[in-house]
Amino acid sequence: MTTAAGTGRALAEVRPSGRQLTWQAMEFYGFVHFGMNTMTGREWGEGHDDPALFDPAGLDADQWVRALKSAGMTGVILTCKHHDGFCLWPSDVTSYSVASSPWRDGRGDVVAEVADAARRHGLRFGVYLSPWDRTEASYGSGTAYDDFYVAQLTELLTRYGPVFSVWLDGANGEGPNGKRQYYDWERYYAVVRESQPDAVISVCGPDVRWCGNEAGETRPDEWSVVPRALQDAERTADRSQQADDGAFARLVRSDDRDLGSRAALVGHEDDLVWYPAEVNTSIRPGWFHHPAEDTQVRSVDELFTIYLRSVGGNSCFLLNVPPAADGLVQDADVAVLGQLGRRIRDFRARRIEATATVSSGPEVDPAALPTVTLTFTRPYRIEAVVLGEDITRGQRIEHVVVRGHRDGRWTTLAEADSVGHQRILTFPPTEADTVRIEVTRSRDTPLLARTDAIEAAS
Structure with missing residues (x-):
């Protein structure tokens, strides 16, 4: 990082x-x-x-x-x-x-x-x-x-x-x-x-x-x-x-x-x-x-x-x-x-209710990638993840990767460089019970204010 x-x-x-x-x-x-x-x-x-x-x-x-x-x-x-x-x-x-x-x-x-x-x-x-x-x-x-x-x-x-x-x-x-x-x-x-x-x-x-x-x-x-x-x-x-x-x-x-x-x-x-x-x-x-x-x-x-x-x-x-x-x-x-x-x-x-966990970062492990994990109550077909930084503290994220988990495997769903006020990352509908958001590059400590997963339209 x-x-x-x-x-x-x-x-x-x-x-x-x-x-x-x-x-x-x-x-x-x-x-x-x-x-x-x-x-x-x-x-x-x-x-x-x-x-x-x-x-x-x-x-x-x-x-x-x-x-x-x-x-x-x-x-x-x-x-x-x-x-x-x-x-x-x-x-x-x-x-x-x-x-x-x-x-x-x-x-x-x-x-x-x-x-x-x-x-x-x-x-x-x-x-x-x-x-x-x-x-x-x-x-x-x-x-x-x-x-x-x-x-x-x-x-x-x-x-x-x-x-x-x-x-x-x-x-x-x-x-x-x-x-x-x-x-x-x-x-x-x-x-x-x-x-x-x-x-x-x-x-x-x-x-x-x-x-x-x-x-x-x-x-x-x-x-x-x-x-x-x-x-x-x-x-x-x-x-x-x-x-x-x-x-x-x-x-x-x-x-x-x-x-x-x-x-x-x-x-x-x-x-x-x-x-x-x-x-x-x-x-x-x-x-x-x-x-x-x-x-x-x-x-x-x-x-x-x-x-x-x-x-x-x-x-x-x-x-x-x-x-x-x-x-x-x-x-x-x-x-x-x-x-x-x-x-x-x-x-x-179609925002999915999820439990968000900060699994790394400066308060957990300063050496690890800052990561937010969204855990759902059951598997969902998802088609987007919406991210937003706390821009009152500047624009900090320089690369982010979104992965989905299903049947014991992680799949990369989307990635981007900038986030800022809001980034909507769309991808083909994918079944997942967990979504992981990893910030792989940043300018100072990343500060995510929003992390939402969106269920695919029926």
């Missing part, structure tokens, strides 16, 4: 903030892309569309939130303004908003309706505010646009109650001959910290790291302790979507597969941060609703697989569900979300 001394112990000393701990425990929450693009059939609107086009007569934020909650989500992030610049709230600094539309006779506020609905149904509320604005004349001017953006950010952070996430993407500029704004990220972060100190700043921010694709793909091992350079917002922006290209939503790159193993951290030991990952993707091919995609809603099997790999891979899962132009989430999406919620609840309900 790797020694706990020296570098390993230093790596284990990198710890999450309180806001990061709260965010990680949310595990699964929703994205809602809705706005002028919904009305025009675009993904990246060019701005300047007639506000009269925005009139979602049936808009029902409670229906949106009920659909998300049925899937087991704990929060919702709303695209309050996308790249086209149309604001879903009556902003004081632009007329390009719902206040200039016929919806609710110009007195509506989508942000308020979604924030209120989220509170009514017990979900937390977050905001997306695109830093790129294709309508605002000051875009590309430097400080003048930063002032404009900060004014809008302040409106969102002071008018709608507690915010759990401020989601900042890296979209920037209008092409080779277009305007380009150099965003004052540190200024934006300071505004968030002052107005909403409990909110995480995600993606182009210091608290939550983008997984690197929009397809729902996850790394084999996801680490929360990584080099500080990964927090560089401009680096993230350069790797984000650069054009209105639908193929990007399903693009998966093979680079950066290992961000935080001990080998990957060599040379960075003195400049590390806690920067956990979020996996984001859409329930449909596009981020905004398009009627032509009504038959292309992802299946419950595909979504549950993404859930197991993201929430079960030391990440959080952000799933986009776009309402249609009538202001409602469509029936196909609602149905799949309900199925997903039932699948997740069923998986959790």
